[in-house]
Amino acid sequence: MKFFRALHERGGINLTIFYDPFDMSRFIHGLYLTVVLFLICAVASVLLGLFAVAFLTLPYRVPRAIVRGYVAFFRNTPPLVQIYFFYFGLGALVPTSRNAYGLPVAMVNNFDWALIALSLYAGAFNVEIFRAGIEAIHHSIVEAATALGYSKAATFLHVMVPLAWRISLPALSNNLIELLKTTTLAYAIGVPELLYVSNQIWSDNINTFAMMNVLMVVYLLLVGVVAIAMHRWERVLKLPGFGAAR
Amino acid sequence: MTRDRGPSKFSPEVGIDLAGARKRVGTALNAGLAGVLLSILVVCVLVLAVAILHGTDATVLAKLAKWTPFLAQGFLLNVVMSLIAISAGTLGGIFLGMGQIAPFGWISWPSKVLTQIFRNAPWLVLLFYCIFLLPYQVRIAGQTFVVANWLRASIGLTIPVIANFSEIVRGAMQSIPSGQWEAARSLGYTWRQSVHQVILPQCIKRMLPPWMNLYAVLLMATPLASIVGTQEALTNLRTALQAEADGRLLLPFYAYLLSWFFIYSYPIARFSMRLEKRFAIH
Numbered sequence: 241m242k243f244f245r246a247l248h249e250r251g252g253i254n255l256t257i258f259y260d261p262f263d264m265s266r267f268i269h270g271l272y273l274t275v276v277l278f279l280i281c282a283v284a285s286v287l288l289g290l291f292a293v294a295f296l297t298l299p300y301r302v303p304r305a306i307v308r309g310y311v312a313f314f315r316n317t318p319p320l321v322q323i324y325f326f327y328f329g330l331g332a333l334v335p336t337s338r339n340a341y342g343l344p345v346a347m348v349n350n351f352d353w354a355l356i357a358l359s360l361y362a363g364a365f366n367v368e369i370f371r372a373g374i375e376a377i378h379h380s381i382v383e384a385a386t387a388l389g390y391s392k393a394a395t396f397l398h399v400m401v402p403l404a405w406r407i408s409l410p411a412l413s414n415n416l417i418e419l420l421k422t423t424t425l426a427y428a429i430g431v432p433e434l435l436y437v438s439n440q441i442w443s444d445n446i447n448t449f450a451m452m453n454v455l456m457v458v459y460l461l462l463v464g465v466v467a468i469a470m471h472r473w474e475r476v477l478k479l480p481g482f483g484a485a486r
Numbered sequence: 487m488t489r490d491r492g493p494s495k496f497s498p499e500v501g502i503d504l505a506g507a508r509k510r511v512g513t514a515l516n517a518g519l520a521g522v523l524l525s526i527l528v529v530c531v532l533v534l535a536v537a538i539l540h541g542t543d544a545t546v547l548a549k550l551a552k553w554t555p556f557l558a559q560g561f562l563l564n565v566v567m568s569l570i571a572i573s574a575g576t577l578g579g580i581f582l583g584m585g586q587i588a589p590f591g592w593i594s595w596p597s598k599v600l601t602q603i604f605r606n607a608p609w610l611v612l613l614f615y616c617i618f619l620l621p622y623q624v625r626i627a628g629q630t631f632v633v634a635n636w637l638r639a640s641i642g643l644t645i646p647v648i649a650n651f652s653e654i655v656r657g658a659m660q661s662i663p664s665g666q667w668e669a670a671r672s673l674g675y676t677w678r679q680s681v682h683q684v685i686l687p688q689c690i691k692r693m694l695p696p697w698m699n700l701y702a703v704l705l706m707a708t709p710l711a712s713i714v715g716t717q718e719a720l721t722n723l724r725t726a727l728q729a730e731a732d733g734r735l736l737l738p739f740y741a742y743l744l745s746w747f748f749i750y751s752y753p754i755a756r757f758s759m760r761l762e763k764r765f766a767i768h
Contacts, residue, residue: 316751317744318706320713321720325740332736421608428713435610448618456607456615463606 254447255454263441270437271458277354277423277433278462282416284359289366290401296371297396307367314364320425322361327353327429354426362419369411373404406477413470417463434458546738553726553739560722561746563636564708567718570640572701575647580686582648583655589677597652604649609707616642617714636718639711647704654696658689691765698758702751719743 244258256263292310295303314322327350336344348356377400385395427435435455442451585597604612620638623630662685670680712720723743727735 312752313748316702316755317747318709320709321740321744321747324720325744329737329740332733417606424608424610427610452615455611459608459611460603460606
């Protein structure tokens, strides 16, 4: 703390988050929200992607068309406009309850809308990733499962998903990194995540440049953590004799 | 269902032919038309939903029509910003990508570090950097030019494009069989000559689909410029909504803008998918 205070007074680099308790707690809470937003959206988007891909493998046209429409729509529209559409457009239709002071409170708040919008956005990319993973499975494996008496659902769940998951992991980790970067868009609807609190801090202390560098470093570190974690997972799940040789 | 499966049960050739015909019809119908139809459908469903929720009201459509020129003006800026960023980003990305695989450490290391930093930083953070740190005006030959907000935003969008394209270039160049490098070398080409005259020309085909993907991602990022105060489509939309001050318009207006982006981007996405399939190495 003393060091950073001295850095401000003598070096002219004002990093309030390291010596001012208020700024520090704000920043840590922002970091916490970014991480929570990312983790929930990551799990939700992966589940969404798996469900949607299960629909794609069904021999019915209508569910397939719905999934294709969903993917096409979310991939070809700007995520920021999607978030506004959810928060302002759909948010206006959601009923409000009243809090202890009798003020109207939306039943779905801005953090929830950010979760929904980002999960749907990342989920659309996951569908494409898992679809490619399933298409990469050689049909002889599916035939072998059928010959062993697996039902269609069991083949999908116990044979195709585990294999497709391994094939999809590198692309999935790229998409999760994209998702982590996209959580910054929650800034636009006032979710106090990392970018939002950093903006508050640099507005209060006029240390824009120093705070931006901190922000950049923190995001790069977060991306690094995700990349390393996913890479480890890839190695743990690697099957001998399966997948591209490295 | 039964209608489709019927003929193939009795004569497989007919079935295959039918499937082929359907594919051809699908290809002919694809891209633009499907995108336009889907967008119109989305807008119709949303307008209908609003009408049901708030009572039938034809004024919504009239309001959409009234603000269309204003939105179009903003959307044009989105397109212009995306074109500036993709042009400058492609040019910069080629050099940074070549730098990454250059056989000289003092070029390749900085290139790799720059690529990784700007590829992994959030677009919005990079945009903030450029908006706050680029000069508001520049003096060239004694004349002072004001750097418009949209131009600074374009530069902010160019940086991640450079880094992403740099990775595409590196990937494509490394996917060229090493025999090509060796052949160029044995013919006496220098490193620079072999890159320019042997390797890069072969990369164009491989780089085209990911480059188009990158353009789509870039276009989807242009509304971020509204956060930093550029008068593009999203800003204009919000201005229009403020002027109207009518809660019923929120949903249809945002849906309308989404459909604009969709109509512009979907044909590009379909085209790049087709190219990818055509160029796929089996």
